[in-house]
Amino acid sequence: MEAYLLAIAIFVAIFTLLTLGLNLQYGLTGLTNFGLVGFFGIGAYASAILTTHGYPVVAGFAAGAALAVIAAWPIGLVALRLRDDYFAIATLGLSEVVRVAIISEKELTAGVQGIPGIPRLFAVLESRTWQPLLLLAVLVAANLGVVLVMRRIARSPFGRVIGAIRDNEEAVRALGKDPARFKTQVLMVGAGLSAVAGSFYAHYVGYVTPDQITPLVTFQIWMAMILGGTGRISGAVLGTLLLMLLIEGARFLPDLLPFVSSTAMAELRVFVVGLALVLFTVYRPQGLMGEVARR
Amino acid sequence: MSLEISRLVKAYGPIRVTDDVSFTVPAGGLVGLIGPNGAGKSTLFSLVTGFLAPDSGSVSLDGRSLDRTGPAERARRGLVRTFQVPREFSHLTVRDNLMAAAPGQAGETLGALFLLPGRVRREEEALRRRVEEMMAFLKLDRVAEVPAGNLSGGQKKLVELGRALMTGARTILLDEPFAGVNPVLIEEISARVRELNARGIGFLVIEHDLAALSRLVTTLHVLDRGRLIAGGPPAAVLADPAVRDAYLGGAS
Amino acid sequence: MRFDRRQTLRLMAAGTLAAGLPRGASAQAEEFRVGALCPVTGAGATFGAGMQKTIIATAARINAAGGAAGRTFRVFADDDQTQPQAGVLAAKKLLEVNRVQAILGTWSSGVSLAVIPLTNEAGAILMNTSGAPALSVPPANAKHLSYRFQATNDRFGRAFAQIAAREGFKRPATMAFNNASGIGNTEGFAKAWKAQGGSLTKAVVYEPNQPSYRSELQSVLDTKPDVIVMGSYVADTAIILREWYQTGATTKFILPDWAVNASTIASLGEDVLSNCITVESVANEGSPAFADFDALYRKEMGAPGRGNNYAAMAYDMMVLLALAVEAAGPGADVAAINARIIPLSGPDGEVVSSFAQGRDALKAGRTINYDGASSVLDLDQYGDVTPDFGAYKFNGKSFERKYIVKI
């Protein structure tokens, strides 16, 4: 039981990094990035490729984050020009392009076969309890660090301007500030963070395939953010936890309700996630932790 | 700092929204612009501040052409506008609205934010004091902590004015500052504008409230169907038969 | 739906506690715990539910027959969603919460590759039906705890090549669904075909979920092949065959049998299907084991067992596992049970075809060879089966086996 809870906690911690990144982008800046999974994939594959070729773990993390940040820069230039709903569609498309590129560049990525045997972090600890515990501790520390950085950003002059951009971009321009610069920087920070999450993910699951880089991941992160409360840093953590409980909790239902077939259960799980998303967007758009309704 | 508008033309299809418009807002001037609905006033503002590109004509500030610059650059050079429908940063408090407008803050770059925390803190303290003064001047101090989206229309107009002032603007374009504002507050806003003008800040004001506007400005221009049909001291302009015909003709 | 933050937090705390409560599933000595981790949703959904129900029903029969070495089998079912990440979490839950000692029924190579480090670490047995060659060898199968009841993609490819040669084809081309299994089949074919001295006119890999595959198909037909060897699934196969027919070309097709289902057979019709040869690893159809499986499958799923060869494999997994438990004797640990699996699968010893028969023979001290419903098994040193393959042709109503090839 403990190891299973640990596994869930580790996944929650990894995805919380993504939710925090999205919260910076959408919650604080109003950037509708629906291409999160693309940056996540860049991180996961950078780590997978480099570490299976004998490079150190740190190299994978660094290369993934650097690549994602560089990839985000031209997207920032596009972001400057698009309305939020169009930007959502465009970034969604870009993440699909990343996936297709991973599938196609077989020499580098092994295509659809995926890359198995990615070393786990802290594998020197043979213990089945201590290794995941240490990993979780590192992840929690990483999340704490990110939360602190986000707070610092949110309460700084920079945070004021991105909040202003979220509320009214034209007016920011009218005051002599260039929204594009801020948006680009936010996208780059978010991309780097997503890539770091991707690297952790690759090392934890130990096996990456293009099937793991689908827009479904992006949607789940959006759900987590909505559940927790848009624009609230504490909400990002809570929302991810809640989403994971919603998805994982369904696993226990067949043990409790043996009369429901597992096929039906799998469909019901998707149904419940969809229903939660609808109910939250309609009745509680500010999320669990939100105080102010965002429209 | 004088603003010269010269032969601006902007057309949508066959309709010329502004048609060969030229006039000047002298340094420290207080100029009004009137015209019936659809005369092209707000379009002219957008052309002057760079939100729209004209088909022909040019805008310059103290003799330096602004034609190749965007709205942000024009604002940095001291030419700042407000909007007809207030564009307050609705989730930010009034204080943050004003603080966000100040130029050249080190804390607006991520690098300085994390590498020079001391400098950022000192700047913030100084800025905060300036904003307190500004809020006192605009009588916004009692709503300092209120999200700007919750303010009344007149208060939002004041926040926009305050933001424009915080940028250090030398010439401010006010788009209908009295629209939807109660009479007491209109006088309040007028008084602030006069006071600021006395300190050397130039204003170009679009307004429907003719009475209030003509009491405020020293020069008045009249726009009708994209063309400038009159200009001069308010009393003279309002007496002009062409203006009465075009603008005051049938209606009020 | 109106609640404030404090209430929300309280609710969350309650939820977390409930999730953390033990399930009252403390291990009992006389119980052997099995996870049925199958692709109930996702790309493998066509087979997953049938596999899972087969495992559950087979375990129930074994229990009804008195269990193995004094133990009964308790099955915990879960869905891997045909996705590695979901598979990892499901396997963790099965291993850690339900404390299963074996996981049966992973189908996609991606899921098996993701799950195998976990079963290795927990010292649990993994029985899968995945095709990826990497599963047989270290690092994946370093501990020899994993068994594959499906022919590898390579072996499928070899069967395709034999059938193509026997049918007299000279100019084959391949089309593969862009995933590990689709490409594995056609590349296995290409390797075997080239080893026989042949060459391919074209090899195309296509992306799934398209409304049309006309351009892919056209580029293959332009090279004038006499047969197209497919590594494909149901949806794409139906579209490609329909579009092929509509081009007016006269090429033949060799496909894996999982690429058609009852609905697409009915809709494509004889004019199309008479040009197709389907290939599958031959279920051990004449065997008593298959008859028993077929009856069980019809009862559970209301369909003939022939339609789901993976369910037959799942049946064999459960029976072979139970026989290994019996052979290892009362109270044996997983390692001791694991050591019994390969010998019990044959080829040496007295042939048995059901759990009861095998158990009685074991009790009598004889060496047995379980010949299963999906194949005679005969697991090799890597834990892989080498089944025979059948070539099937359309008889106007369904695909009928014409001959068998051995590789």
Next chain:
Amino acid sequence: MLSLDLLVAGLISGLVIGLSALAVTLVFGVARFPNAATGDAMSLGAYAALAVAAGTGSLVAGGVAAVLAGILLNVILYLLVFRRLSDRSPIMSLLASIGAGFMIRSSLGLVYGQDPQAFRVPLARPLVLLDVRVQWLDLKLAGLTLATLAVVYLILAKTAAGRRMRAVSADPALARVSGIDPTRVMLTLWALAGGVSAVAGLVLGLKTVVTPDLGWNLLLPAFAAAVLGGIGSPLGAVAAGILLGIVQELATPFVGFTYKIAIAFAVLMLVLLIRPRGLFGRAEGAR
């Protein structure tokens, strides 16, 4: 005549994309609602057609059932969910419709299972017109697409309901004061979009096989085409769909089959950068 055949192939896939883009652009254009459940309305339409066609033996009856199912679904969704989001940001609408789509898809999976099902349409060898092979079925589907486009166009341009829709689209507040009931207009609009989605699902189902994921898989190209064609422009959506279909097919010899699906987005990004309002869009653009 490789390229001419490819052109026809692209044209036909493009028609399917164009039809789904038409359903997207209607609600996106008028209500500024990016409806991600459009694909699932397509799937529902396809299943309804499949069930009724199997029961009655008539594909026409199946088509009628599909349209009715699509209309009913969208009306229910609008009344229960989407109406309450009319004053929210489009992103909230997008998320809610993704959730609604999950619910529809899982319900279809629950009822029909995940196993693909196929329409029983007699297959025929092709007609050869001017050296190009053409399918009767494809011609019929093209006719159906054009007829759908014509109906949508006529409703929007020539009927009172259509005029009210355009009025609401241009200025909801003004429409309200001129005595137009926005709820009624929106209901008509959503019903229309539901009907179009169902037709798109039917066409796609006839071309391929029916699974619960049928429409979802086409959603991204549909959105790409809707944006490309200019949001709110029915003709633009269909034209852009066809354009994307053709470009994808013709470009594959150069970029390979895998990158084919990325092309739609490459084209989209390019157009958004050069001409943000789309090919046929009105002046109000994507910026």
